[in-house]
Amino acid sequence: MKKFVLVLLVALCLAQPAWAGFNEGFNAYKRGDYAGALREWRPLAEHGFAKAQCNLGMMYAEGQGVPQDYKQAAYWYRKAAEQGLASAQYSLGGMYGNGQGVPRDYKQALYWSRKAAEQGHVGGQFNLGILYYHGRGVPRDYKQA
Numbered sequence: 001m002k003k004f005v006l007v008l009l010v011a012l013c014l015a016q017p018a019w020a021g022f023n024e025g026f027n028a029y030k031r032g033d034y035a036g037a038l039r040e041w042r043p044l045a046e047h048g049f050a051k052a053q054c055n056l057g058m059m060y061a062e063g064q065g066v067p068q069d070y071k072q073a074a075y076w077y078r079k080a081a082e083q084g085l086a087s088a089q090y091s092l093g094g095m096y097g098n099g100q101g102v103p104r105d106y107k108q109a110l111y112w113s114r115k116a117a118e119q120g121h122v123g124g125q126f127n128l129g130i131l132y133y134h135g136r137g138v139p140r141d142y143k144q145a
Helices: 002-030 034-046 050-062 070-081 086-098 106-118 122-134
Strands: none
Touching: 002 034, 002 050, 034 050, 050 070, 050 086, 070 086, 086 106, 086 122, 106 122
16 A cells, blocks of 8 residues: 555645646747647647647647647647647547548548547537438438437
8 A cells, every 4th residue: 555655745745746737838839839839739639748749730720829730739648639639639630521631531530529429529529410410431320319
């Protein structure tokens, strides 16, 4: 039990600098200081911090502090989506549905939208409904939509 508590404390101590940098990036982003947000979030994203990865995806998708680049957006969204972050799954699903940065692929749009929807993400649920309504990636099903 002592070993478990020690490991937990070490993990929490190591996580605090990541959150500190993330929060500094968030504050910079809110101020419109996209370069500052990028400085804080990029190292976190490169070290696997899913929320920072998702935010980099958003910055690339919107062209905030970086040139708009849908391929880079999809790259970062995928990194976060594969870790289970619902907002990244929703965004990646939308990119597949629109063919932004990735080939249009309704099966992938359905896959990622469903992942987000299953976690209660409202946008994921909406996108899933649209896919069922139009029969994209699945047979048309108004009841399921």
